[in-house]
Amino acid sequence: MSVNVNPAAEPLLKVSGVETYYGSIRALSGVDVHVNQGEIVSLIGANGAGKSTLMMTICGSPQARNGSVVFDGTDITKMPTHLIARRRIAQSPEGRRIFPRMTVYENLQMGAGLDNLKYFDEDVEKIFALFPRLKERQSQRGGTLSGGEQQMLSIGRALMARPKLLLLDEPSLGLAPLIVKQIFEAIRMLNEKEGLTVFLVEQNAFAALKLSHRAYVMVNGKVTMSGTGRELLANPEVRAAYLEGGRH
Amino acid sequence: MTNAQSPAKEAAPGVMAQAVKEGLFAGILAFGMFLLYVGIETYQNIDNALVWRTRWGLLAIFVAVSAIGRFLVVGFFKPRIDRRKLAKAKAGIPEVSDDKGFFHRNFLKIAMLALVLYPPVVVSLYGVQGSLKFVDNFGIQILIYVMLAWGLNVVVGLAGLLDLGYVAFYAVGAYSYALLSQTFGLSFWVLLPMAGILAAFWGIILGFPVLRLRGDYLAIVTLAFGEIIRLVLMNWTEVTGGTAGISGIAKASIFGIWSFDVGASNNFARSFGLPMSSAYYKIFLFYVILALCLITAYVTIKLRSMPIGRAWEALREDEIACRSLGIDTVKTKLTAFAIGAMFGGFAGSFFAARQGFVSPESFVFLESAVILAIVVLGGMGSLTGIAVAAIVMVGGTELLREMEFLKHVFGEDFTPELYRMLLFGLAMVAVMLFKPRGFVGSRQPTAFLKERKSVSGSFTKEGHG
Ligand SMILES: Nc1ncnc2c1ncn2[C@@H]1O[C@H](COP(=O)(O)OP(=O)(O)OP(=O)(O)O)[C@@H](O)[C@H]1O
Ligand SMILES: [Mg+2]
Numbered sequence: 001m002s003v004n005v006n007p008a009a010e011p012l013l014k015v016s017g018v019e020t021y022y023g024s025i026r027a028l029s030g031v032d033v034h035v036n037q038g039e040i041v042s043l044i045g046a047n048g049a050g051k052s053t054l055m056m057t058i059c060g061s062p063q064a065r066n067g068s069v070v071f072d073g074t075d076i077t078k079m080p081t082h083l084i085a086r087r088r089i090a091q092s093p094e095g096r097r098i099f100p101r102m103t104v105y106e107n108l109q110m111g112a113g114l115d116n117l118k119y120f121d122e123d124v125e126k127i128f129a130l131f132p133r134l135k136e137r138q139s140q141r142g143g144t145l146s147g148g149e150q151q152m153l154s155i156g157r158a159l160m161a162r163p164k165l166l167l168l169d170e171p172s173l174g175l176a177p178l179i180v181k182q183i184f185e186a187i188r189m190l191n192e193k194e195g196l197t198v199f200l201v202e203q204n205a206f207a208a209l210k211l212s213h214r215a216y217v218m219v220n221g222k223v224t225m226s227g228t229g230r231e232l233l234a235n236p237e238v239r240a241a242y243l244e245g246g247r248h
Numbered sequence: 249m250t251n252a253q254s255p256a257k258e259a260a261p262g263v264m265a266q267a268v269k270e271g272l273f274a275g276i277l278a279f280g281m282f283l284l285y286v287g288i289e290t291y292q293n294i295d296n297a298l299v300w301r302t303r304w305g306l307l308a309i310f311v312a313v314s315a316i317g318r319f320l321v322v323g324f325f326k327p328r329i330d331r332r333k334l335a336k337a338k339a340g341i342p343e344v345s346d347d348k349g350f351f352h353r354n355f356l357k358i359a360m361l362a363l364v365l366y367p368p369v370v371v372s373l374y375g376v377q378g379s380l381k382f383v384d385n386f387g388i389q390i391l392i393y394v395m396l397a398w399g400l401n402v403v404v405g406l407a408g409l410l411d412l413g414y415v416a417f418y419a420v421g422a423y424s425y426a427l428l429s430q431t432f433g434l435s436f437w438v439l440l441p442m443a444g445i446l447a448a449f450w451g452i453i454l455g456f457p458v459l460r461l462r463g464d465y466l467a468i469v470t471l472a473f474g475e476i477i478r479l480v481l482m483n484w485t486e487v488t489g490g491t492a493g494i495s496g497i498a499k500a501s502i503f504g505i506w507s508f509d510v511g512a513s514n515n516f517a518r519s520f521g522l523p524m525s526s527a528y529y530k531i532f533l534f535y536v537i538l539a540l541c542l543i544t545a546y547v548t549i550k551l552r553s554m555p556i557g558r559a560w561e562a563l564r565e566d567e568i569a570c571r572s573l574g575i576d577t578v579k580t581k582l583t584a585f586a587i588g589a590m591f592g593g594f595a596g597s598f599f600a601a602r603q604g605f606v607s608p609e610s611f612v613f614l615e616s617a618v619i620l621a622i623v624v625l626g627g628m629g630s631l632t633g634i635a636v637a638a639i640v641m642v643g644g645t646e647l648l649r650e651m652e653f654l655k656h657v658f659g660e661d662f663t664p665e666l667y668r669m670l671l672f673g674l675a676m677v678a679v680m681l682f683k684p685r686g687f688v689g690s691r692q693p694t695a696f697l698k699e700r701k702s703v704s705g706s707f708t709k710e711g712h713g
Contacts, residue, residue, distance in 0.1 A: 059572055061568070061571065080571075081571040081572060082570075082571045082572075082573075082574050082575055082576050082577070083574075085571070085572050085573055085574035086574045090572075090573075091572045093568070093569070093572060097566050097568060097569040097572075098566075098569070099561075099562050099565040099566055099569065100565060101561075101564075101565055101691055102561065102562065102565065102691075102693070103693045105693070106558070106693055106694065109558060110558060110562050110570075110573055111573060113555055113558070113559070113573055113574060113575065114573075114574045116555060139693065157573070161573065161574070
């Protein structure tokens with residue numbers, strides 16, 4: 001699991017000292033995270049730690065009150081969400097947020113809106129190869145898909161944007177172990193074959209750490225630990241908090 | 249083996265008994281409900297004293313309709329619908345597409361042909377003067393509402409922005425035409441696009457402050473906006489003529505070649521040596537509004553398969569997801585408001601040219617409500633459904649005016665028009681009971697990989713897994 005990362009190069013995404021508030025409540029207090037080109041990085045932590053908030057802050061809703069988010073050399077901290085998305089940060093958000101009344105096919109079209117469907121035909125075949133279930137269900141309405149299929153659609157839609165960075169918020173939520181394996185396998189393949197950079201939030205810490213090159217642990221809006229996936233898997237503190245009894 | 253083959257037949261006696269029972273029950277219920285409201289009527293006699301009389305015949309009709317209606321629904325409609333559902337489930341095919349009949353496949357062509365031929369057919373049946381009622385009351389009147397509803401459909405049906413003040417744009421269009429034609433003497437064909445542009449401009453003005461609102465909040469603000477426009481029209485007397493309105497608005501001409509002004513030398517009827525009649529103008533207007541409707545439909549259909557149309561529909565579903573896909577939601581909403589308003593403006597200037605008179609009376613909230621009701625009844629987003637709803641609702645209320653014979657049933661001083669809203673309400677309740685998603689409830693996808701497939705209604709229920 002070696003990556004061709006040039007340590008001297010600027011990371012693709014650099015989050016520095018970010019503080020995010022919901023009203024007067026501080027959800028993130030000084031978060032430093034970075035993701036290098038070609039890496040899979042995961043973020044684990046308890047419920048309410050602020051993982052989804054960090055994902056959303058990267059996307060600019062809500063915006064960070066302090067600190068900075070730099071993507072691909074550009075400061076995107078105060079940019080509106082749709083302009084951030086146009087810089088090719090694609091997200092499969094918490095709760096999937098697919099368009100329920102639109103068909104699978106149309107949902108994928110929505111993902112390819114940035115290039116005005118220029119690469120659509122080519123890319124949609126790739127998505128269908130990755131998730132054959134979506135191909136079978138292409139004319140079914142998004143809202144009538146099963147949870148796992150919706151998750152595949154959400155990831156597929158994000159991939160249609162040809163992202164430089166893919167943000168995934170709990171892709172394994174509520175899915176059967178077999179489907180989780182399938183989805184994680186897909187992520188690994190995209191990373192190895194296409195060099196896709198992935199930043200991943202997961203409750204399923206064991207699977208996430210095994211998949212990732214590096215990982216962060218978040219507690220109460222702060223990053224408390226970081227290291228390679230293997231290091232954290234071996235770390236007794238991490239094992240006690242996130243792995244023991246929770247191995248899926 | 250043998251007893252498994254005809255469950256429907258076996259169930260039939262049970263169903264009939266049930267139907268009779270429910271029918272009787274509905275009759276009794278109707279009797280109880282309507283006894284005081286319908287069965288007994290109070291009125292003032294010559295001495296101005298309040299007296300009452302009974303209307304047993306009318307009450308009997310109400311009771312009979314309820315009882316028989318319920319009987320038919322339980323005994324025949326329900327089993328048939330159930331059977332169809334069962335058959336569909338057995339066949340195991342969610343998509344129904346190939347087995348459409350000739351009529352269904354060529355529906356649009358047939359409808360178009362019927363509309364184009366409507367005026368000549370009516371003229372040949374009832375004569376030029378006699379056609380007036382049919383072309384004007386049933387043709388133009390309905391088509392205006394079709395156009396308004398299709399325009400509002402862009403905002404409500406596609407973009408999902410609940411707009412209760414749509415009539416404001418209708419008013420902007422009407423007054424734009426009235427004022428500009430009176431002040432500058434410009435012709436209908438110049439002012440028609442101008443009215444559309446002005447209305448679109450007002451659509452954007454309304455759009456800006458309400459960008460952050462959704463659902464009920466948006467509805468209330470747009471409602472207020474509609475009322476504000478009306479109040480301005482009422483009170484800005486120097487310009488708009490106040491409640492008296494503006495009269496003597498110039499008629500539209502056939503592209504300036506023929507005019508419909510009685511005094512003009514190039515009067516249409518005179519040019520062709522025809523007897524003078526206002527019917528020609530109405531027939532001409534019929535084709536104008538038909539063309540406007542077709543333009544509206546064409547633009548809507550085209551837009552739906554363009555990025556902006558896709559963005560509208562996605563916006564209706566999930567605004568946050570839209571933004572994270574790079575869609576500028578501000579621009580998307582404003583264009584929806586602007587384009588919807590533009591169609592309202594077109595319809596408005598047409599209205600002014602048809603009536604020759606505008607006043608704030610025509611642009612009350614009730615109009616917005618009727619247009620919205622047509623959109624909802626038609627099945628939000630479906631052009632065909634909306635057209636059907638407009639025909640039923642507007643045509644139905646026009647029909648009421650014609651039903652003189654009702655006077656014999658309900659008494660001499662019965663004015664059917666007054667029951668318009670009651671019927672409107674009843675129709676809405678009925679449609680929503682039987683077709684909760686409107687006449688055409690299933691949204692047609694705009695994109696397909698291989699062939700067109702329409703997903704049947706049973707598969708359009710939303711779910712969040
Ligand atoms: N819109 C909001 N308004 C107010 N507080 C919020 C909002 N969204 C999240 N929070 C709060 O911010 C904190 C972090 O929430 P967040 O959703 O980021 O947690 P998480 O780490 O993703 O948890 P989970 O694993 O359960 O998804 C929580 O205390 C939550 O209650
Ligand atoms: Mg979360």
